[in-house]
Amino acid sequence: MxxxxxxxxxxxxxxxxxxxxxxxxxxxxxxxxxxxxxxxxxxxxxxxxxxxxxxxxxxxxxxxxxxxxxxxxxxxxxxxxxxxxxxxxxxxxxxxxxxxxxxxxxxxxxxxxxxxxxxxxxxxxxxxxxxxxxxxxxxxxxxxxxxxxxxxxxxxxxxxxxxxxxxxxxxxxxxxxxxxxxxxxxxxxxxxxxxxxxxxxxxxxxxxxxxxxxxxxxxxxxxxxxxxxxxxxxxxxxxxxxxxxxxxxxxxxxxxxxxxxxxxxxxxxxGGKSPNLVFADCKDLDRVAKHAAAAIFHNQGEVCIAGSRLLVENPIREAFVEKVLVAAERMQPGDPLDPASFMGAIVDRAQYERVLDYIRRGVEEGATLRTGGKALDEPGLFIPPTVFDGVSDTMAIGREEIFGPVLAVFGFDTEEEAIALANDSVYGLAAGLWSQDIDRIMRVTRRLASGQVFVNNWAGGDQTMPFGGVKQSxxxxxxxxxxxxxxxxxxxxxxxxxx
Missing domain, CATH: 3.40.605.10 (Aldehyde Dehydrogenase; Chain A, domain 1)
Structure with a gap:
């Protein structure tokens, strides 16, 4: 046809x-x-x-x-x-x-x-x-x-x-x-x-x-x-x-x-639990926030390289998270047949319940739910963008692959702390790095344990670039x-x- x-x-x-x-x-x-x-x-x-x-x-x-x-x-x-x-x-x-x-x-x-x-x-x-x-x-x-x-x-x-x-x-x-x-x-x-x-x-x-x-x-x-x-x-x-x-x-x-x-x-x-590192020297935080939101909410978060761990330098963390929330509000799920919809439905009932269970665990483990968290009315399997702040590396939502529209936000104070936090995962499929400091970019890129590193973008690349991971990715x-x-x-x- x-x-x-x-x-x-x-x-x-x-x-x-x-x-x-x-x-x-x-x-x-x-x-x-x-x-x-x-x-x-x-x-x-x-x-x-x-x-x-x-x-x-x-x-x-x-x-x-x-x-x-x-x-x-x-x-x-x-x-x-x-x-x-x-x-x-x-x-x-x-x-x-x-x-x-x-x-x-x-x-x-x-x-x-x-x-x-x-x-x-x-x-x-x-x-x-x-x-x-x-x-x-x-x-x-x-x-x-x-x-x-x-x-x-x-x-x-x-x-x-x-x-x-x-x-x-x-x-x-x-x-x-x-x-x-x-x-x-x-x-x-x-x-x-x-x-x-x-x-x-x-x-x-x-x-x-x-x-x-x-x-x-x-x-x-x-x-x-x-x-x-x-x-x-x-x-x-x-x-x-x-x-x-x-x-x-x-x-x-x-x-x-x-x-x-x-x-x-x-x-x-x-699998992946990809870190997305945002340093305070970024010039256009509104643009970076939009990309950070899209990195996790694209395709309902059902993406192996989803930027599900957002690591933000503490001096800009509060303001940056607010910008991410604004961006997320514009990425609500809708009819998949509507070309204007950014997100669609979760693939099936089992995955839908899995995502909702992780959201419940995030609340129980003490993370701060900033937006989302509740499924939309059925029969469709729709879950809106969900953002948790104050996540630690001991929480399930901060360590385990969810494969849904759930973002875990971490803070860091130093470059060394950011690298250690990013690499503290069994996965190594992708990582993002946002900075205007070329020396930092070269240092951190080399030290991230990941098959792919996206610098000042997320999910960049074309058919000329290999795609794959390290560790258990x-x-x-x-x-x-x-x-x-x-x-x-x-x-x-x-x-x-x-x-």
Missing amino acids: RIEAPKTRDDWQALAAALTFETRAFIDDESVAAASGETFETRNPATGEVLARVASCDAADAEVAVRHARAAFARGDWSRLAPGKRKKVLLRLAELMEAHKNELALLDTLDMGKPVSSSLGDMAGAIGCLRYQAECIDKLYGEVAPTGEETLALVLREPLGVVAAIVPWNFPLMMTAWKIAPALAAGNSVILKPSEKSPLSALRLAQLAKEAGLPRGVFQVLPGFGHTVGQALALSLEVDCLAFTGSTATGKQLMQYAGASNLKRVYLEC GNGRDKSHHSLEEYSDLKSVWISLAT
């Missing part, structure tokens, strides 16, 4: 009413029911409405998909296809995604509750990722090692084989692109397991991938649950690599599965040409020329 550019909430609502959903798995180039015949519900969190019943794949479906993926890899009609020809197919897929971006954005908005304006931004990111990785394919060279005249030594880069990509629900199609684009570009066969909370856009993508010309068995989609089809893929002896974005607890489990099976590679992008890198390295292997070839 190709959707023309809608502009208003009424436009989006009309399109939503006319939309149809693909609910079947995509295995070996065909849309099929799960082998068991089982299905699960996917709901619109903004209304409580059941959108569709989706095929619930399990180990039997995983076994079939892996077999087809392995056969496709062995045939070589993708794995051994000339890089320029793989590039052409992936660019065609990007063109199809561009043509259907409004439909794909609408699917993600209906499925997981994010504002449609945000979903459109995600589509731009997903399409940009496909194009970037496609353009990298025929620009990566092998190596000739320095040897004597009697030897030719080559270092070749080859695809791994079968890649299982397990992606989260908060940025469904964008995270999918970050995984499958480099994996496909490198020549692998890919099996995608979307979250059971947001499977619809992935199933539509599978149809577009077929139209783009990806060979049979090269790209397959298995909707279902982590403990069934996800576990089966992770334990399969024929899967060569797991690419995962999600919780740290699940990431640890996947590493155990890899060790218990075939030592498959596991690349993880896991994971070990992999999405985006940039570095991600291609994760989905390929080096082969050393030593050729004797002496006769």
Whole structure:
């Protein structure tokens, strides 16, 4: 279904009413029911409405998909296809995604509750990722090692084989692109397991991938649950690599599965509790406050790199928090189909209750609730921006990933204290730093234990920059040409020329 550019909430609502959903798995180039015949519900969190019943794949479906993926890899009609020809197919897929971006954005908005304006931004990111990785394919060279005249030594880069990509629900199609684009570009066969909370856009993508010309068995989609089809893929002896974005607890489990099976590679992008450091030398505190609020309230706080810990130098803390509260007031949740809404609905009832429980714990532990804290009227699962001040590093809201619109504010007196507080976390996915002092910027940036540091911005970067964390935030890198390295292997070839 190709959707023309809608502009208003009424436009989006009309399109939503006319939309149809693909609910079947995509295995070996065909849309099929799960082998068991089982299905699960996917709901619109903004209304409580059941959108569709989706095929619930399990180990039997995983076994079939892996077999087809392995056969496709062995045939070589993708794995051994000339890089320029793989590039052409992936660019065609990007063109199809561009043509259907409004439909794909609408699917993600209906499925997981994010504002449609945000979903459109995600589509731009997903399409940009496909194009970037496609353009990298025929620009990566092998190596000739320095040897004597009697030897030719080559270092070749080859695809791994079968890649299982397990992606989260908060940025469904964008995270999918970050995984499958480099994996496909490198020549692998890919099996995608979307979250059971947001499977619809992935199933539509599978149809577009077929139209783009990806060979049979090269790209397959298995909707279902982590403990069934996800576990089966992770334990399969024929899967060569797991690419995962999600919780740290699940990431640890996947590493155990890899060790218990075939030592498959596991690349993880896991949780975060990202610190956002604001020093008193900042010039435009109103601007910084707006960015600090957006860093946690964007996408309802359901963001792995959310700036959920705001560390403010004490001389400006009181005034700065007031500015954050003003900014937060303008970021209230609304109808996800309204392009003017900054926040939408929490993805499902379980996550909604989890966020509300953390808010209750924050109050019980003695933090000062400055705004928010109470859910809006149902049936939609809406929680407004919530800000706690006076948070300490012993409180759950200051240490644990909430994955909701809850900001924890800390104060600090010195640079050393700020660095120690920022690094006092099991996570290390992202960090922010706001200062006009270039010497301080260079000192603090080097010392922050984080895979990414945003200086005088939050969440900056494009496809040229790798994305990933350290510590228990994971070990992999999405985006940039570095991600291609994760989905390929080096082969050393030593050729004797002496006769």
